[in-house]
Amino acid sequence: RLCTWIGGETEALRKLHSYCCQKHDDKNMLNWLLAKESLSPYFRFGCLSVRFFFSRVQQYNSNTNGCHSFFVRVKKNLLLREYSYHLAMATPNFDQQLKNPLCVPICWDRDSDLVEAVVKGKTGIPWIDAIMMQIAKEGWAHYLARKSIAYFLTRGCLWQSWETGKEIFS
Numbered sequence: 001r002l003c004t005w006i007g008g009e010t011e012a013l014r015k016l017h018s019y020c021c022q023k024h025d026d027k028n029m030l031n032w033l034l035a036k037e038s039l040s041p042y043f044r045f046g047c048l049s050v051r052f053f054f055s056r057v058q059q060y061n062s063n064t065n066g067c068h069s070f071f072v073r074v075k076k077n078l079l080l081r082e083y084s085y086h087l088a089m090a091t092p093n094f095d096q097q098l099k100n101p102l103c104v105p106i107c108w109d110r111d112s113d114l115v116e117a118v119v120k121g122k123t124g125i126p127w128i129d130a131i132m133m134q135i136a137k138e139g140w141a142h143y144l145a146r147k148s149i150a151y152f153l154t155r156g157c158l159w160q161s162w163e164t165g166k167e168i169f170s
Contacts, residue, residue, distance in 0.1 A: 110161070
């Protein structure tokens with residue numbers, strides 16, 4: 001069954017308002033991040049500006065009590081995201097292993113059958129297959145889901161190059 005996603009700036013701003021008004025604590029943070037109310041696709045598709053999001057979180061954080069630690073964590077994750085983008089821009093050959101000053105050379109396996117099974121969502125591992133089917137149908141999956149695929153492809157199980165994973169996600 002295809003999950004419908006309502007895009008656009010108006011919906012992104014509505015969800016942002018809802019996001020900032022919710023009572024957050026460490027117990028329900030993961031549940032919220034995995035919920036369909038997540039703002040991640042709105043960043044991904046350009047419906048919500050990171051700068052606007054950051055300023056709005058700052059504003060709500062100063063007006064609320066009891067959820068300070070949640071907003072601090074959100075800001076840290078946002079800063080890490082932006083740091084990664086800046087690092088990518090400043091590092092020569094960041095998107096490849098060869099001639100990348102940050103990469104340690106690793107002799108990865110190259111098994112096209114394993115990679116094809118991942119892409120088609122036919123690994124036999126329900127979590128991995130479900131994520132890949134979501135990406136195929138919706139063009140998006142939550143960061144934690146994509147991270148699971150990255151680990152599975154590389155050091156987690158299949159020992160395939162991260163460059164292969166980059167090709168899958170692009």
